Amino acid sequence: MEKEVIICLDIGGTNCRIGLVDREYEIYAQQILATAGLAEGGFMNGLLQLIEEYRETYQEDFQINAVSLGFPSTIDRTRRKLLSTPNIEGMDNLEVADILEERLALPVYLERDVNLLLLYDLFSFRLEEESTVIGVYFGTGIGNGIYMNGKLLYGRNGVAGELGHIPQLHADTVCGCGNTGCIEPIGGGRCLEELCTGTFAGTRIRDIYKKYRDTPELKTQVEAMSIPVATEINILDPDYVILGGGLLQMEGFPLKSLEENIYKHTRKPYPAENLRFLYSNVNQENGIIGAGIYGWKKWKEVEKYEMSYV
Ligand SMILES: [Zn+2]
Structure with a gap:
């Protein structure tokens, strides 16, 4: 069986990092892109396209369970919607989790980058x-x-x-x-x-x-x-x-x-x-691993819930 991973993104005002994180929090296939490049033609479209292409590249070698994203934003209590993002245009009051889940057909988890x-x-x-x-x-x-x-x-x-x-x-x-x-x-x-x-x-x-x-x-x-x-x-x-x-x-x-x-x-x-x-040891990878830790916590909650109904 392929290795189970979560696609993790650390979105910053300047750069975005994307990678695959497994259950032991190892990272694979890390890439760094300029956030401004992603925002051409609308940030949400750029983000969707990035994740779709990334998934296509790696889905043969990995079992991709979910997507976990960190934003430099305030996020609503349910962790489904970005409330405000001071450094990225067009990312205020946006139902990011719903939009991504509908297009990707994968569970999507959002969290503040500092968390x-x-x-x-x-x-x-x-x-x-x-x-x-x-x-x-x-x-x-x-x-x-x-x-x-x-x-x-x-x-x-x-x-x-x-x-x-x-x-x-x-x-x-x-x-x-x-x-x-x-x-x-x-x-x-x-x-x-x-x-x-x-x-x-x-x-x-x-x-x-x-x-x-x-x-x-x-x-x-x-x-x-x-x-x-x-x-x-x-x-x-x-x-x-x-x-x-x-x-x-x-x-x-x-x-x-x-x-x-x-x-x-x-x-x-x-x-x-x-x-x-x-x-804190500052390392470029910390945000992605943090997104992995968060994503796997959320994933395991669902897993535990489903197990109790088997
Ligand atoms: Zn203030």
């Missing part, structure tokens, strides 16, 4: 049995996943963990979400982009910490990164705090200063005295 990163980290650090784990991923924005009692936290509308939008009193910066005063424009990667065109004009973003980490501007930005993390720690008192994302990988990033700031803003003596940080 898939968290699932990958829970798996790689063997934390799935812990009661509360939070993941905070710093990129252009601030991504957050919350894992409690064996489940990802979704909330009433499916959008729990919008940690970048913690409000700051008297802050007047307008956030990408439309609100004024969110922490994300002060602590996220977009702030670095602005510094590189303004105060530190001519600097490449990747050099900014290496060159300027001791300036008041960067000290403020790193402290601003600590605020949402400390806030969530104060609320949830988690077993582990996973920190990750592109900013932490940049040369000269002041990791120690980030940890000290998180400590400074968490309640004493606890949880402050007992914090456990883990650092």
Whole structure:
């Protein structure tokens, strides 16, 4: 019998990755494409065509059970519909799961990209049995996943963990979400982009910490990164705090200063005295494997249900 796999996609604002993931979370036939190329002629059409062609290529050698996709989007509670996707045009209020299932005749699973990163980290650090784990991923924005009692936290509308939008009193910066005063424009990667065109004009973003980490501007930005993390720690008192994302990988990033700031803003003596940080290993494949972990979890739920009726 052919190997059972799930087609997994990690869709980002810049690149999309596609691969096959088996029950042991091994990846096969990984490909990377530019998201912009996929969007020509409508993103949904491009996505369908990509998956159909990919399936055609591999269906003789593999048994393809389902499709699992991670999006940089907010997704409704039932995980069937994209609510909003700030970085990809035409991907708001879209019933992606229904559309794909109808065309592909395969089960389709959707999840937020940061939740898939968290699932990958829970798996790689063997934390799935812990009661509360939070993941905070710093990129252009601030991504957050919350894992409690064996489940990802979704909330009433499916959008729990919008940690970048913690409000700051008297802050007047307008956030990408439309609100004024969110922490994300002060602590996220977009702030670095602005510094590189303004105060530190001519600097490449990747050099900014290496060159300027001791300036008041960067000290403020790193402290601003600590605020949402400390806030969530104060609320949830988690077993582990996973920190990750592109900013932490940049040369000269002041990791120690980030940890000290998180400590400074968490309640004493606890949880402050007992914090456990883990650092996500950034690897291009993590999102695809995360989609595989999620897809197989969903698949096995159905399998278990069907078995009970045999
Ligand atoms: Zn906001």
